[in-house]
Structure formats: structure tokens, C-alpha cells
Amino acid sequence: MEIPKIIGAGLVVIGAGIGIGRIGGSAMDAIARQPEATGKIQTAMLIAAALIEGIGFAALFAVN
Amino acid sequence: MVISKKPLQFIIAALVACLPLLSIANPTVDTVKVATEAAHNVEAKEHGREAETANLTEEQKADLERKAHIKHHLMDSHDFTLFTYGKEGEKHFGFPLPVILLDNGVHVFSSSKFEHGGGVAESNGNYYKINHHNGLVYRTDAEGNFTEDAKGHVTNVKPLDLSITKSILMILIVAAMMFLLFSGLGKSYKKNGSIATGAGRFFEPIVLYIRDDIAIPNIGEKHYKKYMSFLLTIFFFIWFLNMFGLTPLGVNITGNLAITASLALITYLITTFTAKKDYWGHIFWMPGVPVPMKFILAPIELLGTIIKPFSLMIRLYANMVAGHIVLMSLIALMYTFNSPIGSPLSFFLAFVLSLLEILVALLQAYIFTMLAALYFGAAVEEHHHDEHHEAAHH
Numbered sequence: 001m002e003i004p005k006i007i008g009a010g011l012v013v014i015g016a017g018i019g020i021g022r023i024g025g026s027a028m029d030a031i032a033r034q035p036e037a038t039g040k041i042q043t044a045m046l047i048a049a050a051l052i053e054g055i056g057f058a059a060l061f062a063v064n
Numbered sequence: 065m066v067i068s069k070k071p072l073q074f075i076i077a078a079l080v081a082c083l084p085l086l087s088i089a090n091p092t093v094d095t096v097k098v099a100t101e102a103a104h105n106v107e108a109k110e111h112g113r114e115a116e117t118a119n120l121t122e123e124q125k126a127d128l129e130r131k132a133h134i135k136h137h138l139m140d141s142h143d144f145t146l147f148t149y150g151k152e153g154e155k156h157f158g159f160p161l162p163v164i165l166l167d168n169g170v171h172v173f174s175s176s177k178f179e180h181g182g183g184v185a186e187s188n189g190n191y192y193k194i195n196h197h198n199g200l201v202y203r204t205d206a207e208g209n210f211t212e213d214a215k216g217h218v219t220n221v222k223p224l225d226l227s228i229t230k231s232i233l234m235i236l237i238v239a240a241m242m243f244l245l246f247s248g249l250g251k252s253y254k255k256n257g258s259i260a261t262g263a264g265r266f267f268e269p270i271v272l273y274i275r276d277d278i279a280i281p282n283i284g285e286k287h288y289k290k291y292m293s294f295l296l297t298i299f300f301f302i303w304f305l306n307m308f309g310l311t312p313l314g315v316n317i318t319g320n321l322a323i324t325a326s327l328a329l330i331t332y333l334i335t336t337f338t339a340k341k342d343y344w345g346h347i348f349w350m351p352g353v354p355v356p357m358k359f360i361l362a363p364i365e366l367l368g369t370i371i372k373p374f375s376l377m378i379r380l381y382a383n384m385v386a387g388h389i390v391l392m393s394l395i396a397l398m399y400t401f402n403s404p405i406g407s408p409l410s411f412f413l414a415f416v417l418s419l420l421e422i423l424v425a426l427l428q429a430y431i432f433t434m435l436a437a438l439y440f441g442a443a444v445e446e447h448h449h450d451e452h453h454e455a456a457h458h
Contacts, residue, residue, distance in 0.1 A: 039277070043277070043434070046427075046430070046431060046434070047431075047434060047435070047438070050379060050431045050434075050435065051375070053379060053383075054375035054378060054379045055375075057378050057379060057382035057383075057386075058375070058378055060382065061378060061382065
């Protein structure tokens with residue numbers, strides 16, 4: 001039971017990593033296009049990243 | 065003046081960043097092999113696992129020791145030990161804390177009776193001992209023996225533990241600190257004609273940021289005032305506790321599931337009890353979707369209200385625990401390498417990570433406050449769906 005669990009957690013973490021990476025990248029693009037909206041974009045970025053991060057941690061938590 | 069302040073700021077930042085090194089580089093993970101081996105053998109016998117550990121090499125044993133040390137650091141403890149020294153870690157520098165147990169009456173005694181986990185404390189005819197594995201207090205016989213079932217769970221009677229532990233002491237200190245700081249700040253505004261002085265110059269922009277950039281955009285002009293006190297309290301509470309976690313006091317409070325759970329529970333209760341009609345309407349009878357979908361969405365939305373505070377709890381806990389584990393593992397690198405390269409490498413990595421942890425300490429407080437404000441905002445939001453409906457139908 002141990003190994004499938006670990007692989008599953010790894011997959012979730014990869015997914016979360018891709019997700020947060022895409023959020024960061026898109027936020028960079030958006031800031032480059034509209035530097036005056038930097039504050040709002042950053043806030044939205046952090047919230048979205050935090051939500052995804054929660055799922056990643058939940059997976060690690062389940063393995064533990 | 066301005067120029068001379070810059071190096072000072074840098075030095076202070078550097079000192080703060082170095083503090084975790086002091087707190088965690090305890091000599092229990094020493095390269096004095098004889099001492100660690102002796103200590104480890106005693107421990108192994110206690111656990112009745114001689115057979116398992118006999119086959120391990122010295123490196124694997126040292127590895128286990130490090131893991132045990134990291135695990136120990138993450139746990140709450142009944143005495144406040146700043147550091148341990150002596151060849152076998154037998155000397156402790158710190159002070160004991162009161163132990164309060166509810167077990168057919170109240171038992172109050174000093175945690176020095178536990179002798180840092182090794183001793184059996186006697187109180188009104190009952191004997192208590194701290195279990196080595198989970199750090200909890202159990203009632204034992206006079207010799208301090210634990211009984212275990214087949215799965216290794218302790219079957220001793222567990223009294224209700226209301227002790228002032230290390231975490232609780234730090235929470236009380238932070239609470240007192242915040243009370244004095246912010247009530248003093250509040251008074252100083254009256255005296256100086258609404259101009260911040262002293263520490264207020266540092267805290268005023270933060271308070272204003274929480275009001276103008278977290279509370280008002282998420283909750284709305286109309287309702288934000290009644291939530292401000294909670295948002296400010298939770299922000300500074302989490303931030304200060306996170307920062308204390310980076311000091312040599314060696315506390316790990318926000319990395320304790322019970323504490324993040326209670327913070328999340330308070331958020332959940334406030335959301336639930338201040339929610340307006342529209343909030344419940346959106347949960348049980350989602351407007352704007354076909355009727356069969358409403359029945360499917362209701363349980364999902366209801367579950368969502370519980371998942372939201374749950375994710376708040378896990379996020380803060382996991383972030384802080386992960387930070388502490390990584391930091392301690394980097395420091396343990398110097399014992400793993402056991403060569404002249406190891407120490408500078410470990411120091412450099414730990415230094416950089418400590419700087420990152422200062423950012424994470426602030427960021428997690430911000431995220432918690434932000435999401436709490438978002439949930440409050442959803443609770444008090446007033447929708448105007450009916451107009452949308454009409455427009456959609458035509």
C-alpha cells in the first residue's frame with residue numbers, strides 16, 4: 001500500500017507545481033501588459049496559488 | 065542619518081536570519097559517535113527494537129537520530145528547554161512549566177518532576193510519565209511502564225492534559241505583547257492628534273493595508289467594519305507566532321495542528337453566524353441553474369463550507385511544518401557530510417532558507433487573513449440574480 005500512495009502524492013505535487021507555475025507565469029504576462037494593475041494581479045495570483053497549494057498539502061497529509 | 069541606518073538594517077536582518085541556526089543546532093546530533101551510539105542503544109532498548117537496530121550501520125543510526133531530533137523539535141513539550149548540552153545531552157538549559165492534569169481531581173505539579181521525559185512524576189498517589197513517542201502524558205505504575213496493544217498504541221489511561229506547555233506559554237506571551245502594543249498604539253493616537261509615533265509608524269501602514277486592500281475589496285464598504293478586529297487580530301497573531309518560530313526559542317506554534325484548527329474553527333463560526341440570507345440561498349438552492357442541478361449542487365456547496373476552513377487549517381500548518389523540517393534538514397547536512405565542505409554549505413543554505421522563511425511567515429499570515437476576508441465577504445454578499453435571470457431568458 002505504501003508505494004502507490006507515494007506515487008499518488010508525487011503526481012499531486014507535480015500537478016500542483018505545474019498549476020502554481022502557470023499561475024505565476026500568467027501573472028507575469030498580465031503584469032507586463034498592464035503594469036498599473038500589478039497590485040490586483042498579485043492579490044489574485046496569491047489567492048489562486050494558495051488554493052492550489054492547499055490541495056498539494058492535503059495530498060502530502062494523506063500520505064503521512 | 066538615512067545612510068547610516070541602511071547597514072544597521074542589514075545587520076539586524078542578517079542576525080534575525082541566523083537565529084534559527086542557534087535554536088536548532090543542538091548537540092544531540094553530534095559527531096561524537098560514542099555518545100550518540102550509547103544514547104541510541106539505550107533508546108533502542110527502551111523501544112524493544114534491539115533486533116532492528118542491531119543490523120544498522122553507524123550512518124543509518126545517525127540518520128535515525130537526526131530524524132528523531134527533527135520530530136522532537138516539531139512537538140510541543142512540557143518544559144521550556146532552550147538548548148541541551150553535555151556528552152549525552154543530559155544537561156538542559158531552560159525552565160520547567162506547570163503541569164495541570166484532570167484525572168479524578170486536579171493534579172498540579174512542576175514539569176521538573178518528569179526530568180525531561182525520563183522521570184515518573186507522583187501526584188496525590190497517581191504516577192504520570194511522558195510517552196516518548198507522542199509526547200503525551202499517561203498514568204502509569206510507580207516504575208513508569210507503558211502497556212501497548214498489538215498495533216503499538218499505548219493503552220494506559222490518558223488524563224485530560226490542561227498543562228501550560230511551551231506553545232501555550234508562547235501564545236500567552238504573544239497575546240500579552242499584542243494587547244500592550246496595540247492598546248498603547250490606540251492611546252498614542254489620542255495624545256498626538258491622530259499622528260502615529262514610535263512603533264505606530266511601522267504598524268500603521270500594515271493596519272491600513274489590511275483595511276484598504278484586504279477587508280474593503282473582499283467584504284465591501286458596508287459590512288467590513290465588524291470584521292476588522294478579527295482580521296487584524298488573526299493577521300498579527302499568526303505573523304508574530306510565525307516570527308517567534310524563527311527565533312532561538314525553538315517554538316513551533318503555528319506548525320501545530322490543534323492551533324491552526326482552532327483558528328480555522330473561529331473563522332468558520334464567524335462565517336456561519338454572520339452569514340446573510342443570500343449565502344444560505346446559494347448553498348441550498350443555487351439560483352440560476354436547472355432544478356435537478358440544484359439538488360446536486362446543494363451537498364457539494366454544503367461540503368464546501370467545511371472544506372474552506374479545513375484548507376485554511378492545513379495550509380498554515382503544512383507550510384510552517386515544511387519550513388521547519390527543511391531548515392532542520394539543511395542544518396543536519398553538516399553532520400551528514402561530516403567534512404569541511406559540509407558546514408559552510410549547510411550554513412549558506414540555511415541562511416538563504418531563513419530569509420525565505422521570513423517571507424513565508426508574513427505571506428502565510430497574509431493568505432490566512434485574505435482568505436478569511438474572502439469567506440466573510442461571501443457570507444455577507446448581497447446578490448441581484450433576478451435581473452440576470454430575466455436577461456438570460458429573453
